[in-house]
Amino acid sequence: xxxxxxxxxxxxxxxxxxxxxxxxxxxxxxxxxxxxxxxxxxxxxxxxxxxxxxxxxxxxxxxxxxxxxxxxxxxxxxxxxxxxxxxxxxxxxxxxxxxxxxxxxxxxxxxxxxxxxxxxxxxxxxxxxxxxxxxxxxxxxxxxxxxxxxxxxxxxxxxxxxxxxxxxxxxxxxxxxxxxxxxxxxxxxxxxxxxxxxxxxxxxxxxxxxxxxxxxxxxxxxxxxxxxxxxxxxxxxxxxxxxxxxxxxxxxxxxxxxxxxxxxxxxxxxxxxxxxxxxxxxxxxxxxxxxxxxxxxxxxxxxxxxxxxxxxxxxxxxxxxxxxxxxxxxxxxxxxxxxxxxxxxxxxxxxxxxxxxxxxxxxxxxxxxxxxxxxxxxxxxxxxxxxxxxxxxxxxxxxxxxxxxxxxxxxxxxxxxxxxxxxxxxxxxxxxxxxxxxxxxxxxxxxxxxxxxxxxxxxxxxxxxxxxxxxxxxxxxxxxxxxxxxxxxxxxxxxxxxxxxxxxxxxxxxxxxxxxxxxxxxxxxxxxxxxxxxxxxxxxxxxxxxxxxxxxxxxxxxxxxxxxxxxxxxxxxxxx
Numbered sequence: 237x238x239x240x241x242x243x244x245x246x247x248x249x250x251x252x253x254x255x256x257x258x259x260x261x262x263x264x265x266x267x268x269x270x271x272x273x274x275x276x277x278x279x280x281x282x283x284x285x286x287x288x289x290x291x292x293x294x295x296x297x298x299x300x301x302x303x304x305x306x307x308x309x310x311x312x313x314x315x316x317x318x319x320x321x322x323x324x325x326x327x328x329x330x331x332x333x334x335x336x337x338x339x340x341x342x343x344x345x346x347x348x349x350x351x352x353x354x355x356x357x358x359x360x361x362x363x364x365x366x367x368x369x370x371x372x373x374x375x376x377x378x379x380x381x382x383x384x385x386x387x388x389x390x391x392x393x394x395x396x397x398x399x400x401x402x403x404x405x406x407x408x409x410x411x412x413x414x415x416x417x418x419x420x421x422x423x424x425x426x427x428x429x430x431x432x433x434x435x436x437x438x439x440x441x442x443x444x445x446x447x448x449x450x451x452x453x454x455x456x457x458x459x460x461x462x463x464x465x466x467x468x469x470x471x472x473x474x475x476x477x478x479x480x481x482x483x484x485x486x487x488x489x490x491x492x493x494x495x496x497x498x499x500x501x502x503x504x505x506x507x508x509x510x511x512x513x514x515x516x517x518x519x520x521x522x523x524x525x526x527x528x529x530x531x532x533x534x535x536x537x538x539x540x541x542x543x544x545x546x547x548x549x550x551x552x553x554x555x556x557x558x559x560x561x562x563x564x565x566x567x568x569x570x571x572x573x574x575x576x577x578x579x580x581x582x583x584x585x586x587x588x589x590x591x592x593x594x595x596x597x598x599x600x601x602x603x604x605x606x607x608x609x610x611x612x613x614x615x616x617x618x619x620x621x622x623x624x625x626x627x628x629x630x631x632x633x634x635x636x637x638x639x640x641x642x643x644x645x646x647x648x649x650x651x652x653x654x655x656x657x658x659x660x661x662x663x664x665x666x667x668x669x670x671x672x673x674x675x676x677x678x679x680x681x682x683x684x685x686x687x688x689x690x691x692x693x694x695x696x697x698x699x700x701x702x703x704x705x706x707x708x709x710x711x712x713x714x715x716x717x718x719x720x721x722x723x724x725x726x727x728x729x730x731x732x733x734x735x736x737x738x739x740x741x742x743x744x745x746x747x748x749x750x751x752x753x754x755x756x757x758x759x760x761x762x763x764x765x766x767x768x769x770x771x772x773x774x775x776x777x778x779x780x781x782x783x784x785x786x787x788x789x790x791x792x793x794x795x796x797x798x799x800x801x802x803x804x805x806x807x808x809x810x811x812x
Contacts, residue, residue: 243307243441244461248275250774250790251461252486253310254468255437256444257326259535260416261468261486262290262310266343268488275303275312276343277329277375279416280483280490281475282536285370287353288414290331291339292319293401296386299336307464308438312336322434324413324426326472330380332411332430334404337385340377340414341399342366347392355398356391361423364400374417378424382410441467447507449800451807458771459803465775465796466500470511475535478521479514482793483534489777489789491534494519494544495603496794498551499741503797505558506804513563516548516555520574526585527577531600542600545621546582547745549575549628550692554748565639572635579628582621588674592658593617594625595674603741604734607720608682608727609671619669620689622659626652627692656696667704683725685712685742686734692745694752702753709746710758716769718743718762719781730780731787737778738769740798747802763802770799 249271252261260279264272266286277288292301292312301312301319312319317335324330331338342353354367358376364387366375382405389398404410413424428436445452445463452459469483482500483490497515504512522530522538531542552571556563563571586594595617596602599610602620610616629652636644663669663679669687670679681687691697691705712718717738721728728736743766751759769784775795776786 243438244464245304245306246461246464248303248305248310250776250786251305251465252278252468252791253305253321254486255323255326256440256467256470257472257480258323259327259471259474260287262321262329263487265487274298275310277414277416278486279368279371279373280471280486280535281371281373281416283370283534284488284490285368286343287368287371287375288366289339289341289343289399290321291341292333293337293339294335296337296401298339301336306438307441307468309434320430320434322430322437324428324433324436327417328413328415328424330411330413330426330430330433332409334409337401337403338410338412339399339401340364340412341397342389345397346395353398354391355389357387360420363423366398371416374419376415376417376424378413378415380411380413380424380426381405381407382412444508448504449804450507451804451811453807455810456767456803456807458767458799462770462775462796462799462803465791466503466793466800469791469793471535476522476533476538477518477535479518480511481518481533482511482515482797484793485777485789485791487789487791489792491532491537492518493532493603494529495547495741498547498555499744499794499797499801501555502551502558503800505555506560509559509561512555512559513567516552517571517574520578523574523577527579527581528585529578542598543581544601545603546578546624546628548578549631550624550745553627553631553634568635569639572632572639575628575632575635579625579632582625591617591674593622593655593662596621599734602686604684604686604720606732607684607686607734608725609684609686611682611727612671612678612680613673613675615674617663617672617674618686619659619663619671620686620692622655622663623690623693626656626659626696629655630696656693659690660698660701664701668708683722683727684734685709685718685720685746688712689742689745691753692749694749695754697753699754702755706750706753706755706758709750713762713765714738714781715765716773716779716781716784717765718746723781730782733778733788736781737787738766738781739778740766740792740795744798744801763806767799767802767806770795775799 252263254261276286301314304311310321319333321331358365363376363378386401389396444467449459501512501515519529531539582594599605629648633645633648670681672679721736773786776790777788777792
């Protein structure tokens with residue numbers, strides 16, 4: 237057994253082992269905040285479902301092993317031997333072992349007419365097959381070398397242990413293939429050795445990281461791992477996912493939310509431009525008749541009960557400048573039409589009669605679900621929403637001008653100026669922005685960083701407003717970055733979601749706005765603290781603002797993408 241690991245090592249407790257394009261991973265994380273003792277094949281078709289339990293055995297008994305993962309190879313190592321696993325294709329893994337046997341068992345024992353996993357031997361393929369009600373897919377195990385020593389629960393109904401055990405042949409090695417498939421395909425065969433499978437996987441990831449982070453160096457130590465988090469969370473088109481998609485995670489946050497995708501698109505644009513554009517466009521494929529984007533998209537579900545903030549004009553303005561080849565006129569026209577419809581949604585469906593500024597219906601619409609800004613009321617006019625729309629209108633004006641639509645360009649420029657004047661007149665107090673309840677007309681300010689998000693307007697802000705916001709933002713800085721609620725606030729919670737923890741999107745948006753407003757030193761400081769946070773504590777969904785500890789889902793792609801964005805910009809500034 238000569239397969240050698242390559243690339244950054246990582247803990248599968250934090251980051252699932254997977255590959256580009258696959259809808260399943262290998263991980264002990266089997267549900268939200270639920271960790272099993274064994275590694276499982278976990279599928280994300282029809283939701284997150286642990287399907288198969290993979291157990292190293294000796295003489296029929298489970299043995300203790302250590303897990304080691306690198307981008308191309310996952311290994312169980314015990315006193316008596318080892319088991320290796322690698323992806324041959326996005327829907328097929330190969331496993332090989334010596335000194336240890338392998339047990340492949342259904343994760344759930346119960347089988348009902350509508351749930352669970354059925355198990356049988358398929359004579360046509362000479363393979364053992366698990367069929368999962370939860371994923372609606374089949375999992376076929378083909379023995380390539382070695383011997384099946386035990387089969388449990390073949391064709392069993394009701395509650396039963398289901399699976400098979402494989403041991404080595406005379407050469408001391410066994411090997412199997414496990415496939416995720418729909419209904420049927422020819423019996424599994426392969427012309428490549430296990431070591432060649434590992435080398436191909438290693439090369440595929442190396443090519444990806446070279447494309448997305450060619451600027452990396454020893455001074456940016458987490459670039460490869462950040463790239464792996466993004467690469468391994470990418471799935472091929474399937475179900476309602478219309479394009480290759482970077483899920484937020486291959487843990488339980490296995491969706492594309494309609495603002496998270498923007499950060500992945502930006503990180504991918506220079507090195508993988510088609511994939512970057514796909515990330516930007518995917519939620520727009522599900523834009524509804526009103527112009528609204530869905531809240532989220534995943535394999536078998538598109539949710540419209542909330543929306544997400546309109547950061548897409550800001551994002552596309554940056555995206556097209558990062559692409560190695562400028563978009564064609566046809567591509568620009570298609571994006572213009574989609575952004576225009578998205579903007580009209582906010583200016584029509586989300587403005588109260590006689591009002592000039594739009595409102596959120598709930599904190600979820602803002603992306604900051606439970607921020608203290610929404611404590612007094614939930615249907616609220618906020619300054620961040622107006623700021624994002626102003627930037628979107630500026631981008632629409634720019635696109636219209638490039639497309640030769642001069643009247644549209646003038647109209648969007650005028651509407652942006654009018655909206656900004658209203659924002660400053662109605663929500664700026666001279667010291668800070670306030671929120672306003674749509675039902676009551678009451679206004680309030682809070683200790684939430686959300687109240688300071690209009691700094692994203694950058695160069696469009698009056699200098700004194702930008703400087704005042706910058707001063708308030710400094711108060712949110714901890715050694716690890718920007719706390720979303722002041723740590724001195726009575727509402728601060730260490731693991732309070734948007735009531736304290738550090739988040740990647742807020743960091744990137746604020747850093748960019750400060751830089752465009754001329755506050756480079758503060759922007760540099762925020763970037764440096766966040767990069768150090770990721771290099772120390774990984775790429776979690778969010779982080780404890782005081783200790784830096786990663787919180788919630790520990791393998792979040794917009795965090796990894798944000799690290800790549802900030803690290804790339806830093807590398808280029810440092811190079812100059």
